Every structure is written in structure tokens, then in C-alpha cells.
Amino acid sequence: xxxxxxxxxxxxxxxxxxxxxxxxxxxxxxxxxxxxxxxxxxxxxxxxxxxxxxxxxxxxxxxxxxxxxxxxxxxxxxxxxxxxxxxxxxxxxxxxxxxxxxxxxxxxxxxxxxxxxxxxxxxxxxxxxxxxxxxxxxxxxxxxxxxxxxxxxxxxxxxxxxxxxxxxxxxxxxxxxxxxxxxxxxxxxxxxxxxxxxxxxxxxxxxxxxxxxxxxxxxxxxxxxxxxxxxxxxxxxxxxxxxxxx
Numbered sequence: 742x743x744x745x746x747x748x749x750x751x752x753x754x755x756x757x758x759x760x761x762x763x764x765x766x767x768x769x770x771x772x773x774x775x776x777x778x779x780x781x782x783x784x785x786x787x788x789x790x791x792x793x794x795x796x797x798x799x800x801x802x803x804x805x806x807x808x809x810x811x812x813x814x815x816x817x818x819x820x821x822x823x824x825x826x827x828x829x830x831x832x833x834x835x836x837x838x839x840x841x842x843x844x845x846x847x848x849x850x851x852x853x854x855x856x857x858x859x860x861x862x863x864x865x866x867x868x869x870x871x872x873x874x875x876x877x878x879x880x881x882x883x884x885x886x887x888x889x890x891x892x893x894x895x896x897x898x899x900x901x902x903x904x905x906x907x908x909x910x911x912x913x914x915x916x917x918x919x920x921x922x923x924x925x926x927x928x929x930x931x932x933x934x935x936x937x938x939x940x941x942x943x944x945x946x947x948x949x950x951x952x953x954x955x956x957x958x959x960x961x962x963x964x965x966x967x968x969x970x971x972x973x974x975x976x977x978x979x980x981x982x983x984x985x986x987x
Contacts, residue, residue, distance in 0.1 A: 764951045764959075769943050772960035776835040777967070783839025788847035806840060813837030820961040827957035834961060838968050849975055853982045860975040867933050867970060875940040882941040890938070893931045900924055918984045925977035932970040939963045 787794075794802050813834050820830030846857045874880040907920050939962050946955045 762953055764946045764953055764956045766943065766947055768953060768956040769946070769959050769963075772831075772956050773963045776831055776960055776964045779832065779835040780839040780842060780964070780968070783836055784843035784846060787840055787843025788850075791844060791847040806844060809837040809840045813841070817961065817965060820958055824952060824954040824958055827954055827961060831957050831961040831964070835964065838964070842968065842971070845972065845975070849979050853979050856975060856978050856982070859978055860971055863974045863978075864967065864971045867929075867974075868936065868967060871933055871936040872940065875937055880937055882937050886937070890934055893934060897928060897931050900928070915984070918980060922977065922980050922984065925973060925980055928973045929970065929977055932966060932973055935966050935969070936963075939966050 816830040816834040816837065820827040820834065823830075850857045871880070875882075880886075904921070904924060907917060907924075939959070942962060943959045946959050
């Protein structure tokens with residue numbers, strides 16, 4: 742049977758891997774938790790030390806942050822395309838995202854106290870809801886669902902230049918905030934929907950008997966989606982707070 746292009750890099754276990762070497766849901770869960778833990782620990786350290794870092798050596802910090810963003814992007818590409826390198830690429834991405842998330846969270850928290858805790862809780866709730874919908878079969882990743890998500894992806898990409906245009910053509914700050922809040926709601930919705938593809942990939946990896954290395958690739962995909970949702974929720978809450986103060 743011909744594999745879907747989405748899973749074309751997954752090696753099935755029909756004649757190669759025994760039960761010990763095959764991917765499992767437990768393995769994917771453990772690896773996802775490991776990556777999340779690495780990101781959270783580094784993010785917490787950076788958030789705590791950020792004032793000192795910016796005071797003592799701001800230039801080096803910003804250069805490091807910029808480089809880590811590029812390295813993190815490359816790590817995602819490598820980890821999603823190569824099972825054998827997925828473990829190392831995933832760890833590199835987790836470290837890079839820890840640097841980014843710690844910095845972003847500390848900065849936003851200084852302007853909107855309590856926003857980080859709210860964003861973390863919201864991300865957990867959204868993830869749990871989507872996992873429940875997928876596990877119970879209420880949400881299925883079929884051809885129609887994929888078509889809808891493809892349209893949402895195009896919309897998300899189109900929003901990037903539109904956000905820049907909005908900032909120039911909308912003179913009223915209150916109106917601009919309303920537009921940006923609407924944009925963020927869409928981006929959060931898009932991020933939540935992508936989780937369904939992550940869950941579908943995990944299901945395919947396990948059911949096809951893929952190697953244990955594939956667990957890291959799936960875990961990386963889940964981490965990318967979780968981080969994206971957290972960042973967008975953080976921005977949405979900050980915009981709503983700014984709207985309330987306006």
C-alpha cells in the first residue's frame with residue numbers, strides 16, 4: 742500500500758523491527774515530555790537571569806538569541822526529515838526554544854503580570870481538549886479536514902504581510918488592537934488545529950510499526966505545535982490587556 746507523503750520518511754516495522762524496537766505511544770509521550778522539560782528548564786533560567794544578562798552583556802545575548810532562532814529552525818527541518826538525526830535535532834530545538842521562550846515570557850510578564858501562568862494554563866487546556874477530541878474519534882483527520890487546514894495554512898501565511906500593512910494604514914490605536922486581537926484568535930485556532938495532525942502522525946507511526954527513532958520526530962512535531970500555541974496565546978492575552986488599558 743502506498744504511504745501518504747506526510748509519512749513517507751517513516752520506516753515500517755513489518756520485516757525489520759521487533760516489538761522492542763517499534764515506536765509506541767508511551768515512547769512518544771516520554772520523549773515529548775523530555776523535550777518540554779528541557780525547554781521549560783532553560784526558559785525558566787533565562788527568564789530569571791534576563792535582567793542581569795541584559796545589564797551585563799546585552800549585545801551578546803541578542804546575537805545568541807538570533808542565532809538560536811536560525812539554528813532552531815534548521816533543527817526542526819532536520820528532525821522532521823531524518824529519523825536517525827531526530828533525537829539530536831529535537832534536543833537542539835528544545836534548547837533554542839528555551840532561550841526564546843524564556844526571553845519572551847520575561848519581557849511580556851514585565852508588562853502584563855500573570856500573563857505567563859494564564860498562557861501556560863490555556864495551552865494545557867487546549868492541548869487536552871484536542872487530544873480528547875481525537876482520542877474519542879469526535880475529530881478525524883480525513884481528506885476534507887486536510888483541505889480545510891490547507892486553507893487555514895494559506896491564511897496564516899497571508900496574515901504575516903497583512904499585519905505589517907495594518908500597522909501602517911490603521912491610524913486609530915484602538916481599531917488596530919481590535920484587528921490584531923482578531924488575527925491572534927485566528928492564529929491560536931490554527932495552532933490548535935495542527936495538533937490533530939500531530940496526533941494523526943503519532944497514530945500512523947505506531948500502527949505502521951515504525952522504528953523507535955520515529956518517536957523523536959513525532960515528539961518534535963508536538964513540541965513545535967505546543968510552543969506555537971503558547972506564543973500565540975501569550976500574544977493574544979497581552980493584546981487583550983492592552984485593549985483593556987486603552
